[in-house]
Amino acid sequence: MRWGRALIGVALVLLLSACGARYNPLFIGGGASKPVIGWRGCPGVDHNGIEEVGLYKWAKNGTADNPGQLLWHIRADKNNILSLIALGEAPTGFTTRLPLTAHLDSGTTYALRTNMASNDLVSGFLTFRPDQLAVGRIVFNSGKAESLEDYEGRDNEDFGCFTD
Template identity: 60%
Template sequence: MKWGRSTGVIALALLLSGCGAEFDPLFVESGSSGPVIGWRECPGAQRDGITEVGLYRWDHDGTVDDPGQLLWHIKASDGTPLHRIQLGSAPQGFTTRLPLTVELDPASTYALRANMTSDDLVSGFLTFKPRQLATGRVVFSESQEESRGSYENRNDEDFGCFRD
């Protein structure tokens, strides 16, 4: 998924670090039918959410710009963002660019890259292992995990949600 957004990822890092954000809003958690990709909603933000997402087999020499082999890629065909997407599916309003055709190995590391609507330069990136996705756990950032409750109780400013 070479979106030509290398500068966008760099801009996100600069934007988030300049604003004091510790993490981007992308996360993954266990769902009833498998992993669910999520975007933390900022209070008062309009039209934020995922409009494009790709899953990669993480290359140990990978980078945010080149995380490894692309396994799955979807993009919103109508620009409508979502805050939750079942990994491997293409929800209504999304087009599958590359279907997921492999089963995820619980011990392997994968990477997710996502773009959001409210600003084409803002992207999310995280790495995770499927075995981290226990019920009630959230994985975000660089394979950081914690309970859903602890994640929800984090200050919104940790994720770049700043009130005017």
């Protein structure tokens, strides 16, 4: 499994943070009954899509490399360019490696870990609680929640998108 590279990806996100990126582009939004995982891509970047997603029940002493119990895992059969995936579902071109059978408890903390199609070293990580989710709101940057309008209004450079 390529999750061993997730730590490198998290390190890359931290490195980008040192270069001016304030936030990880991974987010989750929508209502608690139908959450959607998303990746905020940089304008003009091709092949920037989610390739692999894992949902974990966050462990008390969890880390980005070992977040806890794996509840759901999907992976693209080939490089798909998807920036939105419904939590618990496998879109066309993805294989379910572990189906989501657990009901998400509203007050429990969960972790999402993704790998991106554009680069095996680019990964996303965040934690969230389903009670943070509501239509028109998103959670990103490990628990930071805000309106979708405010999130979309943020400068792309906050997410590591820099123009030449």
